Amino acid sequence: VITGRLLGIGVGPGDPELLTLKALRYLQAAPVVAYVAAQGQPSIARQIAAPHLPPGQREINIALPMHPSPELADAAYDEGSSRIGAELERGRDVAVLCEGDPLLYGSFSQLLTRLGSVYPTEVVSGITAVTAAAAAALLPLAIRTDTLTILPATLPMEALRSRLRQTQAAAILKVGRHLGKVRQVLDALDLLDRAIYVEQVSTAEQRVMPLVDVTEVTVPYFSLVLIPRGSDQ
């Protein structure tokens, strides 16, 4: 029996032009596309890929509860994996659309764990929000022997502080309602003046500005903070 292939497709950070040629070819050829979305919300990855999707493609929407417990999230991924598995068993390739890169803080990892050892699997890397943000800000993130640390803003304050102390450059993801904490940590480390805030990079809603100029208390989930290397380093 020849099964279909599980294809993890990075669709980039938002601009439908920031897909690779390979991602484009794979998602247009796949009879089935799948994506993960917060329950009741459109899938961001599907929105990014929408201009490229051929008519008549089957779609699998894996709906995640809003603030899922690990058990509820597991149940949603189990259920989604079995629907994808059913298509793969019928010999149909399933292209899983993933915002940015599939394996950088992406839910594709959940599907890879469940299906990757059972079905032929391929991942097409995508442009990440981190590198797209550096491009939008026209800022070298790291050069020569610099270290670059990627941190989720969801970490406790002390963990953020100690990681940021040990790196020359950083990207802080999942800022959203953790903005206050991030600001406080950067201020304490004297990094606030260097920090650049980037929201919805590569979309029409993109905002790029010094973090000190952000007046909101909380910001959208699709935002990050870059701490580029210091010019004195």
Ligand SMILES: C[S@@+](CC[C@H](N)C(=O)[O-])C[C@H]1O[C@@H](n2cnc3c(N)ncnc32)[C@H](O)[C@@H]1O
């Ligand atoms: C779950 S992670 C997914 C990262 C994604 N797989 C990637 O490779 O860029 C989501 C976080 O990435 C960042 N992010 C993703 N897309 C973004 C965008 N278009 N603009 C700014 N930040 C973005 C935000 O910090 C967001 O909270």
